[in-house]
Amino acid sequence: MPTDTVITAALLVIGDEILSGRTKDKNIGAIADHLTSIGIRLSEVRVVADDEADIVNAVNALRARYTYVFTTGGIGPTHDDITADSIAKAFSVPIGVDPRARALMQAACDARGVELTPARLRMARLPDGAQLVENAISVAPGFMIGNVIVMAGIPDIMRGMLESVTPRLQTGARMLSVTIPLNCPESQIADLFAAHQKRYPDVAMGSYPSLRDGKPATDLVLRSVDESRLEDARDNLKSALGV
């Protein structure tokens, strides 16, 4: 249920493949969009290697600071999938095969006429006290323990898990935003824009330069949880810019 409280989150992307460049991350943007849309502020992202100490340290730093921590990656059946063990270590709890996860995976294996091998069963290992997060695509679940939500790295599976866990999350006021696109370099509007920010200290204002057809362009973005205040700031800025 939405509240006026600010609900924050961090994302921890786990995986050598992102850091080596082999895999181009698509989860950061998708998770940022989703959290913004439901009223949770993504406040920090970290990408770390498949290294237990790095994962444990990051999880413990982030879960102490933010309302929620989401992780992606490292929950498969192979030896380099060390996320579940690392999370258990971060929470100082034992880890073992979870009977609920095992039952889900046994049923899926039975339906496909394949054996629930020890490798597959590795994906049913959860830290003690974890709640399952449904995986509608490939069954092996994600999980939530404390304020940490552990999801798969494959984007399609991650998105299903994110949708699945959403009803369990506390959410706050949605951050609304408006964009004023300009065909000029930032420097041309910088002074006016800074003055406008001073007039509306409660509306966050950012300027985002880009090259459009090789020419400098600028998007001014205004953000606030208060719709009327946002509209007022936008209208006054547009009128000051003459656009």
Place this chain on the structure above:
Amino acid sequence: MPTDTVITAALLVIGDEILSGRTKDKNIGAIADHLTSIGIRLSEVRVVADDEADIVNAVNALRARYTYVFTTGGIGPTHDDITADSIAKAFSVPIGVDPRARALMQAACDARGVELTPARLRMARLPDGAQLVENAISVAPGFMIGNVIVMAGIPDIMRGMLESVTPRLQTGARMLSVTIPLNCPESQIADLFAAHQKRYPDVAMGSYPSLRDGKPATDLVLRSVDESRLEDARDNLKSALGV
């Protein structure tokens, strides 16, 4: 010049727009690829908001731990561009208009017949002791101070700065990699793959699942700085897999 020393790096992406989902980051993957190709190991990435304390804390944590820290974003002319000031604060040095940067920007403004306004001049402000990093596209330079390299957020400009600073960086042995693509789920090869990793503890082995046409597929990736050892591990793994 390449050495046998392991050279590490962290990347700090600075910007509310990435965390809100408005802008989808393209720099992480590009920087990961580039650093891997020149023999620098990207070991951690963080994304933080346009918040001075967050930037200062991240820069100081990362520069103490890694050989280099690269940053992207927040060096434009508008009030929300606080990277240069935050870096100066992290290094506890003053910041002011740098005469070299000013001269470059004055020349560019003269050539275009425009004025070097105070807003434009804001982009010539550098922490004391910083060295310029050339910006071939839009002149306003990036900079390097200590082991921290500060670059623009616009991908085209960032890439130019990264190329420009590369000859100044110490690099190590290039991490080589080979990929064995398989049309089966990870769980099918997990035990064999774990045993193979034990046989070659000096070759990093990762398994990367994906969905190809909705069906589970797996890329096995082997990485090492030693080419003959890598080929040996690959050939033996392929033969064990019968592929």
